[in-house]
Amino acid sequence: KHALWIVVLALGVLCWGQRLLEIPEYDGRDRVHELTNKNYKTVMKKYDIMVIYYHKAIGENLMARKQLEVEELALELAAQVLDDLHDKDIGFGLVDVKKDVAVAKKLGLEEVDSIYIFIDDEIIEYDGELAAETLVEFLYDVIKDPVEIINNERELKGFFNLVEDIKLVGYFKNEDSLSKYISYTKKSLIATNLKLDLNEVNFYEPFMDEPVIIPGKPYTEAELIDYIEEHDRPTLRKLEPHSMYETWEDDINGQHIVAFAEESDPDGFEFLEILKEVAGVNTENPDLSILWIDPDDFPLLVPYWEKTFGIDLSSPQIGVVDVKDADSIWMEMDDEENMPTANELDIWIEEVLVGKIDPNDNEDHDDFDDIDSEDSDEEKEKKDNEEEDDADKNDDEINYNDD
Amino acid sequence: KHALWIVVLALGVLCWGQRLLEIPEYDGRDRVHELTNKNYKTVMKKYDIMVIYYHKAIGENLMARKQLEVEELALELAAQVLDDLHDKDIGFGLVDVKKDVAVAKKLGLEEVDSIYIFIDDEIIEYDGELAAETLVEFLYDVIKDPVEIINNERELKGFFNLVEDIKLVGYFKNEDSLSKYISYTKKSLIATNLKLDLNEVNFYEPFMDEPVIIPGKPYTEAELIDYIEEHDRPTLRKLEPHSMYETWEDDINGQHIVAFAEESDPDGFEFLEILKEVAGVNTENPDLSILWIDPDDFPLLVPYWEKTFGIDLSSPQIGVVDVKDADSIWMEMDDEENMPTANELDIWIEEVLVGKIDPNDNEDHDDFDDIDSEDSDEEKEKKDNEEEDDADKNDDEINYNDD
Numbered sequence: 001k002h003a004l005w006i007v008v009l010a011l012g013v014l015c016w017g018q019r020l021l022e023i024p025e026y027d028g029r030d031r032v033h034e035l036t037n038k039n040y041k042t043v044m045k046k047y048d049i050m051v052i053y054y055h056k057a058i059g060e061n062l063m064a065r066k067q068l069e070v071e072e073l074a075l076e077l078a079a080q081v082l083d084d085l086h087d088k089d090i091g092f093g094l095v096d097v098k099k100d101v102a103v104a105k106k107l108g109l110e111e112v113d114s115i116y117i118f119i120d121d122e123i124i125e126y127d128g129e130l131a132a133e134t135l136v137e138f139l140y141d142v143i144k145d146p147v148e149i150i151n152n153e154r155e156l157k158g159f160f161n162l163v164e165d166i167k168l169v170g171y172f173k174n175e176d177s178l179s180k181y182i183s184y185t186k187k188s189l190i191a192t193n194l195k196l197d198l199n200e201v202n203f204y205e206p207f208m209d210e211p212v213i214i215p216g217k218p219y220t221e222a223e224l225i226d227y228i229e230e231h232d233r234p235t236l237r238k239l240e241p242h243s244m245y246e247t248w249e250d251d252i253n254g255q256h257i258v259a260f261a262e263e264s265d266p267d268g269f270e271f272l273e274i275l276k277e278v279a280g281v282n283t284e285n286p287d288l289s290i291l292w293i294d295p296d297d298f299p300l301l302v303p304y305w306e307k308t309f310g311i312d313l314s315s316p317q318i319g320v321v322d323v324k325d326a327d328s329i330w331m332e333m334d335d336e337e338n339m340p341t342a343n344e345l346d347i348w349i350e351e352v353l354v355g356k357i358d359p360n361d362n363e364d365h366d367d368f369d370d371i372d373s374e375d376s377d378e379e380k381e382k383k384d385n386e387e388e389d390d391a392d393k394n395d396d397e398i399n400y401n402d403d
Numbered sequence: 404k405h406a407l408w409i410v411v412l413a414l415g416v417l418c419w420g421q422r423l424l425e426i427p428e429y430d431g432r433d434r435v436h437e438l439t440n441k442n443y444k445t446v447m448k449k450y451d452i453m454v455i456y457y458h459k460a461i462g463e464n465l466m467a468r469k470q471l472e473v474e475e476l477a478l479e480l481a482a483q484v485l486d487d488l489h490d491k492d493i494g495f496g497l498v499d500v501k502k503d504v505a506v507a508k509k510l511g512l513e514e515v516d517s518i519y520i521f522i523d524d525e526i527i528e529y530d531g532e533l534a535a536e537t538l539v540e541f542l543y544d545v546i547k548d549p550v551e552i553i554n555n556e557r558e559l560k561g562f563f564n565l566v567e568d569i570k571l572v573g574y575f576k577n578e579d580s581l582s583k584y585i586s587y588t589k590k591s592l593i594a595t596n597l598k599l600d601l602n603e604v605n606f607y608e609p610f611m612d613e614p615v616i617i618p619g620k621p622y623t624e625a626e627l628i629d630y631i632e633e634h635d636r637p638t639l640r641k642l643e644p645h646s647m648y649e650t651w652e653d654d655i656n657g658q659h660i661v662a663f664a665e666e667s668d669p670d671g672f673e674f675l676e677i678l679k680e681v682a683g684v685n686t687e688n689p690d691l692s693i694l695w696i697d698p699d700d701f702p703l704l705v706p707y708w709e710k711t712f713g714i715d716l717s718s719p720q721i722g723v724v725d726v727k728d729a730d731s732i733w734m735e736m737d738d739e740e741n742m743p744t745a746n747e748l749d750i751w752i753e754e755v756l757v758g759k760i761d762p763n764d765n766e767d768h769d770d771f772d773d774i775d776s777e778d779s780d781e782e783k784e785k786k787d788n789e790e791e792d793d794a795d796k797n798d799d800e801i802n803y804n805d806d
Contacts, residue, residue: 020708023701143717154673154676158668161666266551296540303489304484306487
């Protein structure tokens with residue numbers, strides 16, 4: 001009651017027009033439930049959708065507790081904002097991996113530090129950034145009908161405009177069981193444009209103009225799901241805040257080929273075009289999955305990445321990163337006005353895949369796994385990437401210790 | 404020292420690979436300077452770029468103090484992240500409108516609640532969301548060279564891909580004084596594609612495929628700046644977090660025509676295409692500036708907008724909003740599968756411009772300016788927008804009071 005009063009007061013200060021653009025801040029009211037064996041059924045029954053954060057045990061660790069507090073705040077803000085949603089009741093809950101073993105087991109929670117979304121009879125895992133904005137945006141997508149009916153040229157253009165995710169499109173005369181899951185058209189002209197036969201479903205990898213016809217029509221739902229699961233590691237994929245940890249965990253032999261390119265920058269755009277061309281050529285290769293990161297999506301990480309990898313992210317970069325120790329090696333591009341050709345990039349990727357280019361081969365490298373001290377790792381990075389700019393380094397930076 | 408130690412400890416918990424994607428949190432160290440008449444010169448001399456938040460006096464108001472604390476935290480996080488930047492030193496400072504009158508005067512700070520960025524001999528005003536992410540991203544753009552040299556077809560495609568901002572492009576044989584400010588090409592083939600004569604500069608409004616040739620070549624710098632300032636209110640513009648307040652303040656006769664469309668949704672994309680078409684037809688009209696809001700950019704505001712405007716943002720919407728009292732009226736679109744044609748939209752906009760459609764005309768409307776109570780305004784909105792969904796409304800909602 002008290003917290004609410006404060007909010008009303010705060011709103012009084014602003015005029016209506018300004019309020020329309022005021023990004024909400026947490027009002028202090030508790031909305032996130034701590035789920036226990038006793039209350040979880042009652043709580044979950046109250047909501048159409050339940051968002052559960054399955055978190056680590058906190059115990060005595062001060063930092064872990066502080067971390068959880070920040071995460072809880074993000075969930076509280078999300079819950080507060082979604083309170084205003086008119087057509088769905090969305091609840092939020094916490095399950096502690098140690099204290100609430102029974103609840104976790106009953107709900108089928110498996111991966112700690114993940115968020116599980118219970119909607120209808122489905123459970124969707126969220127393994128992205130724990131920030132209110134990102135989570136709330138993801139929830140809108142969860143609520144939304146994933147199927148679009150493509151009726152005209154403009155809608156078709158809109159369909160082609162979605163390049164960052166896997167998409168399926170079919171040509172059906174009647175709504176059948178599959179049309180619950182797949183964007184489709186009933187118009188033969190559109191089907192012709194999509195090069196679809198009746199009852200056929202096409203599969204588009206991210207960033208690919210040409211689809212693959214899923215073999216074996218007519219399909220059952222299970223057959224389609226199998227096909228998608230078999231093909232869910234695309235040749236080129238974008239790191240997105242709402243699925244970043246999930247994507248990052250899906251490395252290939254402990255490594256990621258990472259490309260940094262800012263789409264809204266002409267050089268970044270140019271590099272991305274070359275990248276798509278190379279991906280198109282290699283789309284049949286199951287051992288290749290290039291991770292594209294647009295620095296614009298992760299502004300707070302840019303200086304840290306520049307420092308760790310010893311690269312300048314104001315122009316495009318491509319490299320190989322060892323996911324365990326963050327060692328990395330980057331393609332040399334001498335001049336941002338002079339991008340590699342698709343062919344040069346293809347050869348470079350080939351050399352990565354056969355192991356000729358390897359982040360762990362870097363000669364000045366000591367391969368120590370001791371990661372307790374930030375300093376030693378920082379030096380390791382620095383040694384690899386001595387830059388001209390180092391000339392004017394700060395006094396508080398650590399000297400290299402050559403061992 | 405103590406704060407630093409905690410951070411090092413925290414990093415020890417994570418493995419390197421995970422750390423690469425860990426969005427930084429504030430480490431507790433003070434980096435933002437409180438500028439006073441005594442220290443401001445010394446502080447500002449220490450940095451290449453200085454970011455100054457010119458804030459309201461806090462005084463006794465509890466909410467204002469709380470608000471400033473949250474804003475300071477955002478600035479602290481931005482300062483912390485940018486500490487790692489290798490090629491620029493960026494400093495942050497606070498100036499209190501009441502306590503630091505002299506400093507504000509000397510630095511030329513005018514608009515309270517704005518952020519001023521001092522770089523070289525320029526002062527750039529930031530009037531966007533006060534969040535670390537948005538501000539840091541904006542600062543990267545400030546640092547970056549705004550000029551691109553367009554050498555090939557792919558770079559040209561990258562240039563055309565930038566549709567959301569005003570852009571200028573010229574054709575110069577030599578680097579001249581203008582080439583410091585304007586993207587340009589030296590290649591005659593590219594110039595032909597751009598339909599440019601030598602020494603000519605073209606002006607592109609946001610979302611317009613066809614440029615306007617700036618008359619009177621060869622130009623002086625001042626002539627170009629004058630031209631841009633005269634034409635800086637485009638027919639269609641996007642609300643962006645880094646300039647949202649500035650854009651919102653630039654209303655036309657106290658109103659905004661607001662279009663909600665999610666670009667990554669096929670329906671939203673379709674509507675946006677129609678919108679661009681209509682904007683193209685009306686580009687000569689100085690009284691028309693449609694504000695496009697992509698709900699994806701403001702996830703935390705979506706439920707609040709839906710409630711205030713009484714609309715459903717899961718499909719496209721266009722309406723007129725009174726910026727003073729947030730009254731609004733929205734175009735009827737009965738079915739999301741059935742968008743208005745460009746012609747229908749054009750007629751609707753025409754009616755708005757001549758005042759036939761006016762948010763303040765809404766018959767069940769009481770035009771009271773009393774905005775102290777949240778409740779009464781909420782009801783006002785509700786009355787205008789009775790929805791079917793209201794059937795299952797919560798108990799704690801307020802009953803309509805028909806007065």
